Amino acid sequence: MSDAPADLRYTKSHEWIRDNGDGTVTVGITDHAQEALGDIVFVEIPDQGREVDAEEACAVVESVKAASDIYSPLAGEVIEANALLNDSPDAINNSPYDEGWIFRLAPNDMAALSGLLDAAAYQQVVDDET
Amino acid sequence: MGLRTPLFSEHERLGARIVPFGGWDMPLHYGSQIEEHHAVRRAAGMFDVSHMRPVDIEGPDALPFLRHLLANDAAKLTAPGKALYACMLNPQGGVVDDLILYFRGPERYRAVVNAGTAEKDIAWMQARAEGRQLSIQSRDDLAMIAVQGPDARTRVEPLLPDGLRASAMQVGPFFAAEDAHWFVGRTGYTGEDGFEIMLPSADAAALWRALVAADVRPCGLGARDTLRLEAGMNLYGQDMDETVGPLDAGLGWTIAWQPEERDFIGREALTARRDHPDRRDFVGLLLTGRGVLRPHQSVLADGRVVGEVTSGGFSPTLERSIAFARVEPGTPADCAVDIRGKPVSARIVKPPFVRHGRICIEL
Numbered sequence: 001m002s003d004a005p006a007d008l009r010y011t012k013s014h015e016w017i018r019d020n021g022d023g024t025v026t027v028g029i030t031d032h033a034q035e036a037l038g039d040i041v042f043v044e045i046p047d048q049g050r051e052v053d054a055e056e057a058c059a060v061v062e063s064v065k066a067a068s069d070i071y072s073p074l075a076g077e078v079i080e081a082n083a084l085l086n087d088s089p090d091a092i093n094n095s096p097y098d099e100g101w102i103f104r105l106a107p108n109d110m111a112a113l114s115g116l117l118d119a120a121a122y123q124q125v126v127d128d129e130t
Numbered sequence: 131m132g133l134r135t136p137l138f139s140e141h142e143r144l145g146a147r148i149v150p151f152g153g154w155d156m157p158l159h160y161g162s163q164i165e166e167h168h169a170v171r172r173a174a175g176m177f178d179v180s181h182m183r184p185v186d187i188e189g190p191d192a193l194p195f196l197r198h199l200l201a202n203d204a205a206k207l208t209a210p211g212k213a214l215y216a217c218m219l220n221p222q223g224g225v226v227d228d229l230i231l232y233f234r235g236p237e238r239y240r241a242v243v244n245a246g247t248a249e250k251d252i253a254w255m256q257a258r259a260e261g262r263q264l265s266i267q268s269r270d271d272l273a274m275i276a277v278q279g280p281d282a283r284t285r286v287e288p289l290l291p292d293g294l295r296a297s298a299m300q301v302g303p304f305f306a307a308e309d310a311h312w313f314v315g316r317t318g319y320t321g322e323d324g325f326e327i328m329l330p331s332a333d334a335a336a337l338w339r340a341l342v343a344a345d346v347r348p349c350g351l352g353a354r355d356t357l358r359l360e361a362g363m364n365l366y367g368q369d370m371d372e373t374v375g376p377l378d379a380g381l382g383w384t385i386a387w388q389p390e391e392r393d394f395i396g397r398e399a400l401t402a403r404r405d406h407p408d409r410r411d412f413v414g415l416l417l418t419g420r421g422v423l424r425p426h427q428s429v430l431a432d433g434r435v436v437g438e439v440t441s442g443g444f445s446p447t448l449e450r451s452i453a454f455a456r457v458e459p460g461t462p463a464d465c466a467v468d469i470r471g472k473p474v475s476a477r478i479v480k481p482p483f484v485r486h487g488r489i490c491i492e493l
Contacts, residue, residue: 039164041444062422
């Protein structure tokens with residue numbers, strides 16, 4: 001059983017979003033997503049300062065199996081990416097919600113965050129898939 | 131739902147992630163593909179390969195038939211138990227399938243063919259056997275477990291039937307031993323020592339459980355693919371197929387050109403292909419930049435496309451990405467691969483990348 005913490009928001013494409021309370025959010029992929037991908041061996045993180053649209057592909061996670069695009073959940077500016085993933089891509093497998101975060105975003109419209117899935121709705125997405 | 135091997139419930143019990151493969155439901159991994167890969171390189175791992183198909187070819191015409199059917203020469207097999215890797219070609223020189231042929235004794239051979247192609251292969255063989263004195267018997271009554279790794283043979287030894295143990299432990303690489311029910315080949319698809327064990331389906335689960343108890347790690351198709359890639363071994367349907375023949379897939383060494391009078395299917399087409407300007411080199415690639423090589427990515431040199439990756443992935447042993455690619459002859463060693471629209475630098479190397487646990491290329 002994969003884990004989806006109640007204090008995060010989610011997307012149908014299996015990203016999680018944490019409200020940092022300072023006008024920024026942190027984005028990663030869920031426990032369910034990392035488990036489905038298998039051992040992760042490479043992550044292409046976005047450049048700092050990149051402007052992204054909502055649902056724009058802005059990072060790539062490659063597992064032993066395949067490459068998967070990671071989509072920005074909201075429009076905004078990438079203010080930091082997790083450089084740890086350059087050397088330790090498996091941090092996503094081992095710690096999807098903490099050390100395995102992928103990038104930090106300053107959304108253009110913080111209110112749009114509440115339009116994303118809550119944990120219960122995301123769990124429903126996962127249940128419907130299996 | 132796909133076909134299931136006699137070991138399917140063992141895989142489920144071990145928590146395998148099951149995926150469709152060649153019409154079968156097979157384990158992809160049992161948790162971590164990378165850990166499974168390392169177990170085979172460092173100690174011992176095992177694979178359920180019961181989806182592959184043994185085909186027994188027996189009779190007075192078996193040898194002349196096989197010498198016509200295969201691009202490698204079955205007449206090379208003179209010592210009982212000896213195995214031969216061969217391609218079965220169509221008249222256009224494409225590969226119908228690749229297989230291992232074991233010589234069991236005068237007029238008795240066993241071929242082991244791929245899962246997804248088994249029915250096609252048997253129909254192909256039967257059509258070409260017409261009018262010859264031989265039988266072709268599909269052995270779907272047998273299960274098959276490959277135990278691979280430096281410790282594989284010693285862990286298998288106590289689990290073999292008493293009457294087979296001594297002879298199985300004595301066979302050299304690429305030889306097999308058998309008793310009335312079990313067939314043990316010192317062959318594999320990983321670049322490590324080990325056995326491929328064919329046995330009655332009813333015996334398979336007991337052997338599998340005994341191997342688990344002997345600390346042989348169950349491994350899925352994922353590790354099987356990265357191990358064979360590191361070992362420089364081709365995958366049918368990816369590196370060669372009915373339209374891409376052995377000369378364009380690094381399998382020239384499996385064509386027995388001598389004796390010249392041997393008439394095998396595809397010989398004429400291969401002869402024409404040898405010096406054809408469209409013939410491509412089959413090479414290994416080491417990604418020196420960042421990313422992962424995958425099938426169908428373009429190989430670039432001098433700013434243009436000069437080839438294509440056929441098999442690629444992450445090598446757990448090298449901790450780098452490696453691949454096989456089909457490229458224009460004369461492609462410079464320092465080249466690039468188009469990964470999501472960006473050229474990433476790569477170097478042409480000669481496979482294998484890894485054999486017997488040792489890295490064989492310069493990183």
